[in-house]
Amino acid sequence: MAARRRVATGGGIGGGSPGVTGDRPPGEAATLVMVNVGRLVTGDPRLPAPGVVEDAALAASGDRIVYAGPASGxxxxxxxxxxxxxxxxxxVIPGFVDAHTHLVWLGERSEEYALRARGASYEEIAEKGGGIRSTVAATAAGTVLELATAARARARRMLRLGTTTVEIKSGYGQSLEAELRQLRAARTLGEEVDLPEVVTTYLPLHGLPDGDRAAYLExxxxxxxxxxxxxAGFVDCFCETGAWDVDECERLLVAARAHGLRAKVHADQRSHSGGSALAARVGAISADHLDHAGDGDLRGLAKAGVTGVLLPGASMVLGGPPPPGRxxxxxxxxxxxxxxxxxxTCWCESMPLMVSLGVATAGLTPAEAxxxxxxxxxAALGLADRGRLLPGLRCDALVLxxxxxxxxGYHLGANPVARVIAxxxxLLP
Ligand SMILES: [Zn+2]
Known part of the structure; x- marks a missing residue:
């Protein structure tokens, strides 16, 4: 029989004994106990943001948190x-949840990066057959193995930077089979225990196809x-001038309901093209980018309960108005x-950098970021079981x-993460 000892006594966050959840009976030994936490960022909404507990401890049984609070408790x-x-x-902070990535791609676009630096716009590069079209050509030709191998290296960097859950979209296939290969590659990564957990999104309306767009949509x-x-768990579309229009996107998002796919929208990124209003109208789980969304659009998102996903790295690279965090x-x-x-538009695996940019460019406080x-x-992925360090939630935690x-956020461009628990x-080190 396992020897047991008790570590201190007292109450946890919210008072009372720490709750033991899941199917493990109370009293079963914790599988992980973390002590000497100087400041535990719980995200507990009952505390001043971001929910800091000083001189804290954290414990898990299996994948669930059974205690998060003062060490004395x-x-x-x-x-x-x-x-x-x-x-x-x-x-110690919660693991990052990176809710918008296009991690599965082949080829590279460094030349375009240099062109843009000399003044060429995203649209000009696209008109010359560069931009997303070059990524599609390389990615659509890849096997699942090739796609997964390329994406794995990026996912590993993400984990080292503290991302414990990552959303991955298709979108560089523009043919049925090529899109599905990207989703399969993403799911391959999701089965690997030493990578972030993967959530997949089908993004069939991204760049425009070479052939008949109406036939492709059908x-x-x-x-x-x-x-x-x-x-996939979600469906997404690039609703933008020069890409897919509101009507085409709406047909997709409405039809997806019958297949159990919840909607996401690349909305009002490059122009005020109606994506935010569409996201609110169809009850999307998230509207992403939003650089050109108006105040009325934002009120519509609030009313419809749509999470706003800001991508400040892409905003910075492309220029334009600041992300509307505040x-x-x-x-x-x-x-x-x-x-x-x-x-x-943003080859970056770093969520810490996004926190920095969220403060520097989107008007967020460090706690809000x-x-x-x-x-x-x-929230943007509909995952109520993570993103905070509270009893009953998944134990995804970063020792800084x-x-x-x-x-x-303060240490710009650094990796503040020492250890990763997923x-x-x-998992690391
Ligand atoms: Zn995107």
Missing amino acids: LEVAIGPETIEVDAHGAA EVLGKGLGAAASL RLLEAGVTVALATDCNPG LLAATAGGA ATPDWLDV AGRL
């Missing part, structure tokens, strides 16, 4: 299998949605920050290399 059983982690006074509606339904919060919209990791990168990302959680398991 920690009371869990310790067994021979329990992993004990000493945070040595560091800050094929997506007739066959694509049904085939993608077993490989305006979204004032309108009452839940805000998420994400990398938009993609080969054209950190919550947007964790709980906000979870600093005692101060503010350093996540689903209650110590």
